[in-house]
Amino acid sequence: MSLLDYFRLSKPKSAPLAKERLQILVAHERSYRNQPSWLPQLQQELLDVIRKYVNVDQNAISVNFEQDDNQETLELNIVLPDRNTVTDKSYSSN
């Protein structure tokens, strides 16, 4: 190890940190990019309808949109609240 390397070692390296943060962020943002613009509104309206009948909270419904080469899949997942025992129901529809 040269003398110069010794001084270099004492410096923290920030580039790997930047890269790691970027990779996570960009992956997250890309997953939203391909979604149709009406998705958040659909989610809200579905929640409103369900709330007429069942008392579910904001996080009880998830709407996922996935795109393959030749098909688009819209997945709805609604978690109904517990009654006495485990009565969680999940409905999925394509």
Next chain:
Amino acid sequence: MARIIVVTSGKGGVGKTTTSAAIAMGLAKKGHKTVVIDFDVGLRNLDLILGCERRVVYDFINVINGEASLNQALIRDKNCNLLYILPASQTRDKEALTQEGVGKVLEELSKDFEYIVCDSPAGIEKGANLALYFADDAFVVTNPEISSVRDSDRMLGILSSKSRRAERGEEPIKEYLLLTRYDPDRVKQGEMLSLDDVQEILSLQLLGIIPESKSVLSASNAGIPVILDEKSEAGRAYEDVVARYLGEDRPHRFIEAKQGFFSKLFGGKK
């Protein structure tokens, strides 16, 4: 038919106008009749970088509104008679730009020019959207810096969904990467994202790396595009970019850190 190039980035201050001026001059120097358009309505700066700020009479908005003809508004560059500048309006705001108006001007310019370079404003609002809407090629200007790479990735999403080519289902805009303000020494020390780091995220065709260079500021001080400074690394790097864009195969340079006197002395060789 002209080829329409948009110089874009999302983030401000990364070198869009410097790049637009340099590549437009480079294309013209190679014998291609080129016009460069400033889309930054309200904040025009391209005229300063090209040193023609005192010759601006009419602007892009005047042409769109029919208040001046293209011939009245176009400014011929003082260094190269194949290069013309269409300046932005300094007094109006971005709302004065319309898709129909921009389309008409570009169509008219297409008859007379080989290349139309659109210098996009920062951001993702109207000016930026219209600068890229009609493009055939996009030069995505990126700094090796976290917010710039993120914004570039966002721009790529917009290029692939909000352009005329996307709307018509035509072949998508060809996207190229221009990595600017690159400092190989800082990359070597682990303080700056490397070319490979940036490419791992953006994976674009690399047109060139423009090293951080004092000559860029000197060039803008003087109002002469940096590509005309053949002694500067940035100038030569832009010259490479233009040659590569036109299909020449040139090896990339300015990637490696220069060997300093002390690192040679102490054997800091990697």
